[in-house]
Structure formats: structure tokens, C-alpha cells
Amino acid sequence: MSEMESSLELTNSLAASSLPPPRSRIFKIIVIGDSGVGKTCLTYRFCAGRFPDKTEATIGVDFREKMIEIDGEKIKVQLWDTAGQERFRKSMVQHYYRNVHAVVFVYDVTNPTSFQNLPSWIEECRQHSLGSEVPRLLVGNKCDLRDSVRVSTDQVQKFADSQSMPLFETSAKNPDDNDHVEAIFMTLAHKLKSQKPLMLSQPAGGENSVQLKPEQKLPGICWC
Numbered sequence: 549m550s551e552m553e554s555s556l557e558l559t560n561s562l563a564a565s566s567l568p569p570p571r572s573r574i575f576k577i578i579v580i581g582d583s584g585v586g587k588t589c590l591t592y593r594f595c596a597g598r599f600p601d602k603t604e605a606t607i608g609v610d611f612r613e614k615m616i617e618i619d620g621e622k623i624k625v626q627l628w629d630t631a632g633q634e635r636f637r638k639s640m641v642q643h644y645y646r647n648v649h650a651v652v653f654v655y656d657v658t659n660p661t662s663f664q665n666l667p668s669w670i671e672e673c674r675q676h677s678l679g680s681e682v683p684r685l686l687v688g689n690k691c692d693l694r695d696s697v698r699v700s701t702d703q704v705q706k707f708a709d710s711q712s713m714p715l716f717e718t719s720a721k722n723p724d725d726n727d728h729v730e731a732i733f734m735t736l737a738h739k740l741k742s743q744k745p746l747m748l749s750q751p752a753g754g755e756n757s758v759q760l761k762p763e764q765k766l767p768g769i770c771w772c
């Protein structure tokens with residue numbers, strides 16, 4: 549290799565190493581519902597692939613992320629695991645709803661109150677101006693506790709239909725339901741990808757999404 553070629557190669561590799569990391573889309577999904585319904589366990593299960601050894605009431609919000617691949621595109625699913633207890637969430641609520649792409653409502657199939665409280669969680673979303681284009685889904689958790697189930701699927705299905713939300717019943721704990729927990733979040737990610745085909749976003753740590761300037765926008769594409 550000539551001296552010129554080797555210096556060119558060095559320049560190229562320096563340039564490559566100083567390039568910013570490739571951008572991947574981030575889907576911000578908030579998980580809300582009463583305290584103790586299993587939001588932390590569900591999000592942990594999806595991101596870590598197992599039921600956590602021990603959980604404590606979430607204070608404020610916890611973030612969990614998982615890289616997934618849909619149709620060859622790498623996407624970062626960012627789950628915002630929110631606190632169910634009012635005193636632990638008050639100061640953070642405004643932040644949950646900023647740039648949110650989807651909402652997962654969770655109730656506990658053994659706890660009717662957690663189901664009855666769903667309208668107030670839906671109302672909170674409404675108060676934070678979440679548009680109807682933001683996908684929402686409903687998850688009934690703790691189905692492994694078969695003998696303690698106190699919320700009937702029929703009842704919840706009617707409610708879910710009235711809110712135009714898909715309903716999933718699952719267990720963050722039951723090892724046989726691992727694929728199911730995965731399927732719930734993957735279903736949502738697929739929906740988001742099909743809704744936002746060309747949305748760009750920054751690497752982790754940046755804002756959730758970067759809108760192109762008007763002059764960069766292409767005709768006929770929804771930039772929502």
C-alpha cells in the first residue's frame with residue numbers, strides 16, 4: 549500500500565469512528581393503572597424476559613427499553629413504567645404524556661377495583677390531550693391466579709369495545725405466558741410502525757422524535 553493510500557485509509561477510519569451512531573426510531577409507550585396491578589412486572593417481563601425477583605411500588609417513573617426488529621428495521625421500544633400511587637406520581641404526570649406514542653392500561657383480574665378505576669385513567673389521558681390517533685390497549689394481568697379471578701372477561705370485553713381498545717388477558721408471572729406478554733407489546737409496536745412509516749428519531753438520550761423541517765417533507769406522507 550502506498551503512503552498516500554494508507555493515509556487515506558486512516559482518514560476514512562477516523563471519519564467513520566467520529567460518525568454519530570446510526571439512528572433508530574424510538575416508540576414511547578406509557579403503562580398506567582392502579583398500584584399493584586403488575587405494571588412493573590409486565591414491563592420487566594417484556595424487556596428482561598423474566599418475572600422480577602422482587603418489586604417495590606414504583607416512585608415517579610421507571611424506564612425500560614428493548615430493541616426489536618420489524619421488517620428489518622431496528623426499533624427501540626421505550627416503556628415508561630409509571631407509579632400507580634397518587635402520591636408517587638403527582639410531580640411526574642406532565643412528563644409521562646409528552647410525545648407519547650401509545651398507552652397500555654393495566655388492571656388486575658383478581659381486583660375489581662382496578663378495573664372500575666380504568667375510566668379515571670382514561671380521563672387522565674384525555675386531560676393531557678392525548679389524541680384519538682394514539683393507540684391504546686387494555687391488559688388484564690395476573691391470570692395465573694385462576695382461583696382468584698374476580699373480573700369477568702365478558703364484562704371487560706364490553707368495556708374495551710366501548711372504548712375501541714383491544715383487550716389482552718395475561719400473566720407477567722406464568723412462564724407459559726412469556727410469548728403472550730411479548731406479543732402484546734410487539735402488536736403495539738407493529739401498529740405504531742404501520743402508523744408512522746417514516747418518523748425519525750434520535751439515539752437514546754435525545755428527544756423522542758425529530759420532525760423533519762417542512763421543506764424536507766415529502767408530499768403524500770403523514771408526518772404525525
Ligand SMILES: Nc1nc2c(ncn2[C@@H]2O[C@H](COP(=O)(O)OP(=O)(O)OP(=O)(O)O)[C@@H](O)[C@H]2O)c(=O)[nH]1
Pocket residue numbers: 581582583584585586587588589590603604605606607630631632633689690691692693718719720721722
Ligand atoms: N400472581 C401474580 N402476581 C403478580 C403478577 N404481576 C405482578 N404480580 C405481583 O403483584 C405485586 C405488584 O406488582 P408490581 O409490578 O410492582 O405492580 P405495579 O403496578 O408496578 O405497582 P405500582 O408501582 O405501585 O404502581 C407484586 O407482588 C408482584 O409480584 C402476575 O402476573 N401474577
Ligand SMILES: [Mg+2]
Pocket residue numbers: 587588589604605606629630631632
Ligand atoms: Mg410499579
